[in-house]
């Protein structure tokens with residue numbers, strides 16, 4: 022089946038007990054045993070498995086074309102579990118511009134635990150290959166990246182990982198399975214913050230890991246998750262599953278709007294630079310055109326006049342909301358350097374946009390009046 026159909030049907034069926042077409046939310050934490058002590062319906066305690074979580078996992082595995090999925094309480098919990106399934110003494114390579122929470126997890130939590138991490142410019146596969154060590158067990162890719170929308174050739178990174186006998190994990194949060202197919206490019210694991218586009222409405226925190234094969238590594242992640250309890254609630258799973266049903270159409274709208282906004286900004290005299298992989302002048306344009314169906318809903322731009330002007334623009338917008346995060350129906354604007362705090366390498370005059378599903382002309386008019 023095709024993606025739009027999977028997004029609506031995978032993991033769903035009419036409730037066998039009532040015929041309800043929309044799935045019920047199963048809040049029960051515990052499930053009845055049969056007289057012989059077995060669990061004939063397959064569930065026994067909700068930390069281990071729950072019908073709403075299972076439905077979401079089936080749907081996510083189908084959307085990405087993987088063998089199995091595990092849904093988590095956040096994108097960060099999913100990321101954490103991938104690293105915890107490695108062993109102390111293992112080495113991972115992550116992008117220098119990896120999601121800042123992932124970098125902090127590696128440096129502040131997993132390094133003391135014994136996981137060795139180095140950071141590489143993933144737009145330069147030669148450097149990544151040079152950084153491989155005897156104990157490299159995983160290479161983490163994230164494309165497009167935050168906040169400069171750098172594009173990584175995922176197929177090339179997966180090849181380098183496999184030559185080293187390591188896994189390639191891809192954070193596919195920004196592209197989603199609608200725009201980018203990491204398993205087809207060679208990745209072994211796909212990670213999502215379902216908080217963003219998959220949930221799609223800024224109303225649920227969640228994460229997921231999807232595995233190409235239901236192998237020992239996946240089982241180890243599942244074990245860590247069920248023992249550690251990093252599970253989403255049934256209601257959160259229900260919300261993400263509902264969000265996913267409109268994902269293919271939302272991604273087209275986000276991408277169409279973002280291209281219009283990026284094109285407007287790139288012609289504006291008060292704008293110094295626009296970072297959007299759908300623009301021909303973007304250094305990742307060609308790789309993006311090859312590995313993404315559309316360039317997506319995220320972009321960043323730098324204004325003339327430095328930090329002060331960036332704050333002024335963010336203060337003047339009326340349709341965009343000043344807030345962090347992304348992937349919801351409403352457009353957001355963020356001064357990224359102040360969000361990332363001291364030590365950030367993000368330019369001070371940069372504003373990041375999560376382009377929502379409003380009419381693109383309203384978004385463009387809003388930015389035009391804010392830029393002055």
Ligand SMILES: *Cc1c(COP(=O)(O)O)cnc(C)c1O
Pocket residue numbers: 095096097098120122163192194195213214215216217226227228
């Ligand atoms: C938001 C985000 C995460 C973390 O997800 P949470 O649900 O906030 O924990 C990880 N990776 C990327 C690319 C993100 O945008």
